[in-house]
Amino acid sequence: MLATMPGASFAGKLPPLTAAQAELAERLRSHVRHLSESIGPRNFKFYEGLKRSADWLFENLRSFGYDVERLPFEADGQVFENLHTCNDQGPFTVIGAHYDSVYECPGANDNGSAVASLLELARLLRGRQDLRFVLFTNEEPPFYKTELMGSRVYVQKLLEERQSVKNMICLETMGYYTEAPDSQKSPWADWLPSVGNFVAVCGDVRSTRIVREIVGRWQGRVDFPCLGVAPTPEIEQELLMAGMDMSDHDSFWRASIPAVMVTDTVFYRYAHYHTAEDTWEKLTYEPLARVVGGLAQVLSLPLH
Numbered sequence: 001m002l003a004t005m006p007g008a009s010f011a012g013k014l015p016p017l018t019a020a021q022a023e024l025a026e027r028l029r030s031h032v033r034h035l036s037e038s039i040g041p042r043n044f045k046f047y048e049g050l051k052r053s054a055d056w057l058f059e060n061l062r063s064f065g066y067d068v069e070r071l072p073f074e075a076d077g078q079v080f081e082n083l084h085t086c087n088d089q090g091p092f093t094v095i096g097a098h099y100d101s102v103y104e105c106p107g108a109n110d111n112g113s114a115v116a117s118l119l120e121l122a123r124l125l126r127g128r129q130d131l132r133f134v135l136f137t138n139e140e141p142p143f144y145k146t147e148l149m150g151s152r153v154y155v156q157k158l159l160e161e162r163q164s165v166k167n168m169i170c171l172e173t174m175g176y177y178t179e180a181p182d183s184q185k186s187p188w189a190d191w192l193p194s195v196g197n198f199v200a201v202c203g204d205v206r207s208t209r210i211v212r213e214i215v216g217r218w219q220g221r222v223d224f225p226c227l228g229v230a231p232t233p234e235i236e237q238e239l240l241m242a243g244m245d246m247s248d249h250d251s252f253w254r255a256s257i258p259a260v261m262v263t264d265t266v267f268y269r270y271a272h273y274h275t276a277e278d279t280w281e282k283l284t285y286e287p288l289a290r291v292v293g294g295l296a297q298v299l300s301l302p303l304h
């Protein structure tokens with residue numbers, strides 16, 4: 001059983017895009033294209049790509065008026081870095097996304113879509129002391145779920161510095177939406193809707209309250225389908241087995257910090273996951289702009 005969610009998901013025909021949403025869609029497209037085409041693969045093997053990405057992200061966040069700190073650490077003889085926007089006063093909500101890509105993959109959807117979304121959220125929500133934007137390195141193998149995964153290193157630092165973190169929102173592979181019939185796969189038959197036109201907000205049992213808060217603010221306010229996923233204790237293990245812990249929010253869960261993943265459901269919908277075909281023109285930027293605009297609306301007031 002899933003925990004019940006407040007409100008009903010948006011259904012029916014989407015309203016026309018506003019001018020602001022159209023501009024947002026173009027900005028998202030341009031960011032994803034830059035990361036996946038101009039830079040391309042970015043990881044321990046394609047180290048130059050990782051460096052160029054970090055420089056570009058640093059400059060972008062600075063251009064929005066943020067103080068940005070680079071947080072280098074060593075792994076297997078190379079230096080990697082997380083980046084974050086600085087705010088001294090807690091408690092804050094971390095909004096995070098990994099900026100590396102897997103091996104030879106240009107990583108347009110995984111995770112250029114989420115990095116682009118993070119940048120635009122940072123631009124739309126600038127000046128907010130209760131939000132901290134973090135870009136993680138080393139989410140992908142061989143560092144995935146090891147002590148050298150960027151988000152694990154970051155959480156360790158938060159704990160050592162006794163920083164006051166309320167919760168975390170992980171942006172992961174969120175750029176593909178379609179109205180095609182049977183476009184959505186599901187870990188179990190009929191568990192998810194059959195059309196892949198929605199964004200999912202997923203939490204573990206301990207994060208149910210924040211899933212409800214985000215989804216509750218979304219429904220009735222944002223004209224885009226949104227599905228809240230939080231398990232009851234009986235099915236938590238099954239959901240984890242289905243991949244619900246497969247990104248940087250897991251590093252926060254391990255430290256008992258409530259965290260959610262915002263996603264298009266990754267390989268349950270997108271055919272080009274972790275392949276060389278994960279390129280910028282495969283993504284759907286107008287729906288993504290509705291999602292990012294919706295998140296900005298939901299976050300216009302601090303989360304509890």
Ligand SMILES: [Zn+2]
Pocket residue numbers: 102110140274
């Ligand atoms: Zn990945």
